[in-house]
Amino acid sequence: MTDMTETAEAQARFLSAALPYMQRYENKTIVVKYGGHAMGDAALGQAFARDIALLKQSGVSPIVVHGGGPQIAAMLKKMGIESKFEGGLRVTDEKTVEIVEMVLAGSINKEIVALINAEGEWAIGLCGKDGNMVFAEKAHKTVVDPDSNIERVLDLGFVGEPVEVDRTLLDLLAHSEMIPVIAPVAPGRDGHTYNINADTFAGAIAGAVRATRLLFLTDVPGVLDKDKKLIDELTVAEARSLIKDGTISGGMIPKVETCIQAIERGVEGVVILNGKTAHAVLLELFTEHGAGTLIVP
Numbered sequence: 625m626t627d628m629t630e631t632a633e634a635q636a637r638f639l640s641a642a643l644p645y646m647q648r649y650e651n652k653t654i655v656v657k658y659g660g661h662a663m664g665d666a667a668l669g670q671a672f673a674r675d676i677a678l679l680k681q682s683g684v685s686p687i688v689v690h691g692g693g694p695q696i697a698a699m700l701k702k703m704g705i706e707s708k709f710e711g712g713l714r715v716t717d718e719k720t721v722e723i724v725e726m727v728l729a730g731s732i733n734k735e736i737v738a739l740i741n742a743e744g745e746w747a748i749g750l751c752g753k754d755g756n757m758v759f760a761e762k763a764h765k766t767v768v769d770p771d772s773n774i775e776r777v778l779d780l781g782f783v784g785e786p787v788e789v790d791r792t793l794l795d796l797l798a799h800s801e802m803i804p805v806i807a808p809v810a811p812g813r814d815g816h817t818y819n820i821n822a823d824t825f826a827g828a829i830a831g832a833v834r835a836t837r838l839l840f841l842t843d844v845p846g847v848l849d850k851d852k853k854l855i856d857e858l859t860v861a862e863a864r865s866l867i868k869d870g871t872i873s874g875g876m877i878p879k880v881e882t883c884i885q886a887i888e889r890g891v892e893g894v895v896i897l898n899g900k901t902a903h904a905v906l907l908e909l910f911t912e913h914g915a916g917t918l919i920v921p
C-alpha cells in the first residue's frame with residue numbers, strides 16, 4: 625500500500641475523508657498494543673509513530689502498550705541464555721527478569737518514545753512501576769497434557785498477572801500534551817519485579833481507563849474463519865464459539881480471551897488487526913470499513 629501521508633495532496637484527501645471518524649473519537653481513550661513482531665521494520669515503525677501522533681493531534685488520547693518478545697530473545701541469546709516458553713509465556717528466572725526489564729522498559733520503550741517525539745509529539749516512557757500504575761502477582765497458569773489429559777501447574781518464575789491498576793497517572797496524562805508509552809513490567813507487593821505478557825497488560829490498562837477502543841497489532845489481518853477469510857465483526861459469544869470449535873487456535877486464543885476480558889471490564893470494542901500494514905491504526909479508526917476484526921459485547 626502507498627504511504628497515505630507521503631504527499632501533501634494524499635494527506636489532505638485522507639484527512640477530509642477521515643474527519644467524521646476523527647470527531648467520533650475526540651476526547652476518547654484508545655489503547656494500542658504494539659507487538660514486538662510489528663517493530664522489526666523501520667518504515668513501519670515510523671508509520672506507526674505517525675499514526676499515534678495524528679491521533680493525539682486529532683483530539684484522541686492514545687495510550688501505547690508495547691511488547692518486545694523477539695527483542696528480549698535476541699538479548700538473552702547475546703548473554704548466552706536460552707528463551708523458554710510454556711503455555712505461550714516466557715519462563716522468567718531472576719536473571720531473565722532483569723534482562724526483560726532492561727529491554728522492555730529500557731531500549732524498546734525509549735525507541736518508541738523517540739519515534740513518536742520525532743513526529744513532533746511529547747511521548748513519555750513508563751512501565752507499571754511508574755506512578756504506582758500497575759501491581760502484579762505471580763501468575764498461576766495450568767496446561768492440560770494432550771496425551772494424558774492431566775492438568776499441570778506451571779512454575780513460570782517471575783511472570784505476573786496485573787491485579788491492581790491505578791489510573792491516576794494515566795488520567796493526568798490524558799489531560800496533558802503527553803502520550804504514555806508503557807512497557808509490560810510491574811512490581812509485586814512482595815517487592816519482586818514481574819514480566820507480564822504485553823496483550824494481558826494492554827487489556828488490563830484498557831479496562832482500567834474504560835477505553836473506547838483497544839487495538840491489537842499482530843501479524844495477521846484479524847480473526848480468520850475456517851476458509852481463512854477475515855471476519856469483520858464478532859460478538860463475545862461468537863468469539864467464544866470459534867475458540868470452542870477450533871477455528872481460533874494457538875496464539876490467537878489468549879489474544880481473543882484478553883479481548884473478551886477487556887470488554888467485560890467495560891472497553892467498548894477491541895480490534896485485532898495487521899501491524900504489518902502501514903498505517904493500520906489510522907485505517908482502522910478513521911475509515912468506513914476499518915482494517916481488522918472488531919469484537920463487541
Ligand SMILES: Nc1ncnc2c1ncn2[C@@H]1O[C@H](COP(=O)(O)OP(=O)(O)O)[C@@H](O)[C@H]1O
Nearest residue numbers: 659842843844846847848871872873874875876
Ligand atoms: N482463526 C484465526 N485467525 C487468525 N489467526 C489465527 C487464528 N487461529 C490461530 N491463529 C494464529 O494466531 C497468530 C497470532 O497470535 P500470536 O502469534 O500470539 O500474535 P502476537 O505475536 O502478535 O501477539 C497468527 O499468526 C495465527 O498463526
Ligand SMILES: CC(=O)N[C@@H](CCC(=O)OP(=O)(O)O)C(=O)O
Nearest residue numbers: 659660691692693713714821822
Ligand atoms: C510473560 C511473557 O511472556 N512476557 C513477554 C513480554 C513481551 C511481550 O509480550 O511481547 P510481544 O507482544 O512482542 O509478544 C515476553 O517475555 O516475551
